[in-house]
Amino acid sequence: MTKQNVTIWNEYRHEQHNKTVADIYPQGIHTAIGEGLGQEFHVRYATLDMPEHGLTEEVLNETDVLIWWGHKAHEEVDEAIVERVYQRVLHGMGLIVLHSGHFSKIFKKLMGTGCDLKWREANDKERLWVVSPGHPIAEGIGEYIELEAEEMYGEHFDIPAPDELVFVSWFTGGEVFRSGCCYQRGMGKVFYFRPGHETYPTYYNEQIRRVIANAVKWAKPSERTYPKYGNAQPLEPLN
C-alpha cells in the first residue's frame, strides 16, 4: 500500500511575529502537525508566502488530502488558488480544516454559509465528547479528549448540518460547539476539526494528533472516474 500524500498548508504568520506562538511552534504549526502524522503518510508543507501559496497545480495534483490552518490573513489568499483547491476537492481531494480555518475562503465556499461563531480567549478548558462512537475518525479515542486550556468556540456555529457529527465540545465558560464535522462535497470529503489556537500546544497532544491522522485516512480520495455531466443520450428507447 502506497502512502497517502498529505499537504499541510499553514498561514505561518503568527509564528514569525509573535514570540508566544514562536516559543510553542518554533518550526511553525504545520511542522508540528506533520510530525504528529508520523511516518505513515508522505507529508509536504505549503505556506501563504510561498509562490502560489505553495499550492501549485503540480502540488495539488499530487495531494490526496490537504490540511488547512489559517487565521489572520484569510483575505490574502488569492481567489485563483481558492478556486483551484475548490475544484480539487470536488474532484476528490480530501480537505481537513482546522480551528480558525472556519473563516477561510475555501471553507466558506464549500459550506455555502457564513461560518461565524462565538469565541473567547480566556483559557477555557475544552472537553471534546465523541458522539459517533463507531466513526473511523474517533478510532482509538477515549470517551472524550480533554484540553486543559484552549480558545472557546461556541454555538451557534453557522454551518450546514454536518453529514456526520463526530465530536461536540464542552467549555468551562458555559458553551458547547459541534467540533468535529464531516461533509461530502462533489467527490471530496471535508472534515472540520475545532481545536488548535496558536497560543496553545494543542497540536502536540497525542489524541488530537490521532484524530487528525484518522481524518486523513477517512478523507482519502475514492478511486472512481469523475461523473459525466451535460447532454446525455437515452439509455432506453423513449417510445
Next chain:
Amino acid sequence: MTKQNVTIWNEYRHEQHNKTVADIYPQGIHTAIGEGLGQEFHVRYATLDMPEHGLTEEVLNETDVLIWWGHKAHEEVDEAIVERVYQRVLHGMGLIVLHSGHFSKIFKKLMGTGCDLKWREANDKERLWVVSPGHPIAEGIGEYIELEAEEMYGEHFDIPAPDELVFVSWFTGGEVFRSGCCYQRGMGKVFYFRPGHETYPTYYNEQIRRVIANAVKWAKPSERTYPKYGNAQPLEPLN
C-alpha cells in the same frame, strides 16, 4: 393569521423571444406559478430586466419566501443582488429554486458545489416518487406525480446530500434524479424542485402547484432573533 409574502423571480427571457414558450406561458412563467399559489399568499413578481432585478432591499425585506426561475441568463444576475439574496436567506428568508435554477449563482453559492447534472430535451416521461411520505412538502400528493413530457435531469446531481430528500424522479430514458431536496442554510430554508422546463406546461399541473405551495409554507421564516456571533463573555466562572 397574516398571509405569507412570496416574491416570484423569473428570468423572463424565453417567454419574450421564443414563440413556443410564449404560447405556453403568455404572461410569463412567474405569473403561472403565482396563479398556482392562489389566494392563500400575498404574491409579487420580480424579473431580471427590472431595476436591481426587481429585488431591491425593500422588496426582499418584505419577502418571506423567494421563488427562483432562471435558465440562460444566470451570468447576467448582478453579484451584489446575489449577495443580498444570500444574506436574506441566512437571516431566515425561504428560497425555492426551480428546475434550471440549479445553475443559478444563488443556488451554487448556497450549496458550495458545482450543481451540475445530466440533461436531455426529448420528451421523457417523468414520474416523481415521494420517498418521505410524512414530509409537509408532500402533503396532499399521491404516491407519485406523473408528467407526460419533460426535460430529463439525471444523476449524478452535484449537490451536498440533502438534509431531507422528498422526491426521486424516474425518466423513460433510464435515469433517476433527486428532484425534491431540502436544506437549512443559516436561519433560512432552501428547497430545490426539479420540474419546469420552459417548453412544457408543467406549472399548470395541479400536483406541481401543490408542491410549490407546500414548499412555501415549509420555508416560512422562523420567528427568532438572529444569533449573536463574535467575542463572548463567559456565562460561568472560569476558575
Next chain:
Amino acid sequence: MTKQNVTIWNEYRHEQHNKTVADIYPQGIHTAIGEGLGQEFHVRYATLDMPEHGLTEEVLNETDVLIWWGHKAHEEVDEAIVERVYQRVLHGMGLIVLHSGHFSKIFKKLMGTGCDLKWREANDKERLWVVSPGHPIAEGIGEYIELEAEEMYGEHFDIPAPDELVFVSWFTGGEVFRSGCCYQRGMGKVFYFRPGHETYPTYYNEQIRRVIANAVKWAKPSERTYPKYGNAQPLEPLN
C-alpha cells in the same frame, strides 16, 4: 383551523408515592405539561394505571400528537399497547418523548438502538443551546434555555444520528448531550426532548413549554394517504 388533538401520557407513579415530586406536580406531570400547552390545542390525558394505559384504539385514532413521560415502570407498559402506538406513529401520529422516556419501549423500538446514556442527580445547571436556529421547534427561543438545576444526561447517547439536531446541552459537571432530536419514522414525526426530571419544576418553565408546543405543531400528521406496499403492476410496458 381545527385544534390539534394532543394526548399526554404519564406514568404517574412518582407523583403518588414521592412527596418531593408530589409537591412540585400535585396534579401530576401530565397536567403541568397540558397547562403549558394552553388553549391552542385540544388536550387529553392518559396514564399507566388506566385500562389499556389510557391508550385505547379510540383515543389513539383521535390523537394527532402523543407526548410520553415515563421512568421507573417502563417494563409495565403492555407490549400490545406499545405495538399499537408504534403502528400509529408509522401511520402518521406525532410522538414527543420526554426525558427518561429515552428508555421507554416505544422509543427504543422506533430508534432501533439501546438508547442508553450517562446520568447524575446532583443539581447540575443545564444550558440547552440552539444549534439549528431556523428550525420551527426553536421558534421564539433565545440562544439557549437555562435550567438552574436538572438531572444530568451525558454522551454517548445511544441513538441513531438525528435527522435534525435542534438542541445540545451543557452541564456544570463537564458533559454535553444532544437534547433535542428529530426523526421521521414511516409517516410519523418523533421528537426527543431531554429536560424534565421529576424532582425539578422544569415543566413550569416558559421556554420549555414553548419548545413542547412548537414540537406538537411540527409533529402534526401530514394529510396524505398511507403508501401502498406489496405486489405492484408495472406502470410502463416491460418490453
Next chain:
Amino acid sequence: MTKQNVTIWNEYRHEQHNKTVADIYPQGIHTAIGEGLGQEFHVRYATLDMPEHGLTEEVLNETDVLIWWGHKAHEEVDEAIVERVYQRVLHGMGLIVLHSGHFSKIFKKLMGTGCDLKWREANDKERLWVVSPGHPIAEGIGEYIELEAEEMYGEHFDIPAPDELVFVSWFTGGEVFRSGCCYQRGMGKVFYFRPGHETYPTYYNEQIRRVIANAVKWAKPSERTYPKYGNAQPLEPLN
C-alpha cells in the same frame, strides 16, 4: 494487516427446494457471495438450519462483518439469535443486509420501521445509479450498474432516511428505489443493498461483487472501547 473476518449467513432454502434457484446457485447463494469476496477476506458461512443458525457466540465474536440473505423463512429465525446479532452490531460488528433481508427480524429491529416496499417479479431491468460519487462503497463502480433482469423493489421503502444514500435504482416498469443505504447503529455500521433475487445470477456480477466487498471494508468495526453508560461522577466541581 490481518484479514477481516466475514460471516455470510444464508437462509439456504430456495436452493434446496427450487430447481431454478439450484441451477443458478448450486452451492447456495452464500457460496457465490463468498467467492465474490475473493482472497482478501477470511470468509465463513452460516445457514438457518445449522445449530443456532450457525451464529454461535463464538462465531459472532470472531466476526467483523456479517452478511445476511434471507427471504421466506424470516419467522424461523430465533429471537435469541436476533438479539445476539443485534447486540453485536451495537458493539461494533458490521452488518450488510441483502435484498429480501429488508424484512428480516434483525433489519427491522435495527431500523425501527416496517421496512415494507413494492415488489414485482417480472424481469424488469435494474439500473443502480451512484448518487454519492466519493463514497467508499462506490469505489471502482461506474456511473451505474446495470442488471439485465431483476425483481423490482419500488418506493415507498419504509426505512428511516439513510445516514448516507449511495445508490438509487431505476426499473423498466416505472419505479425508483433507494437501493444502497448506510446507517450507524450504536458502534456498528449497517449497509442495505437491494439486488439479489434468488432466481437471477446477480451475485456473479462483478460490479455487484465489488460493491459488497467495498461495503465489507466500510463496515469494519472501529477500534474503540465501548462507551460507558449509567451513573457518572462529575468531571468538574458542581459548585
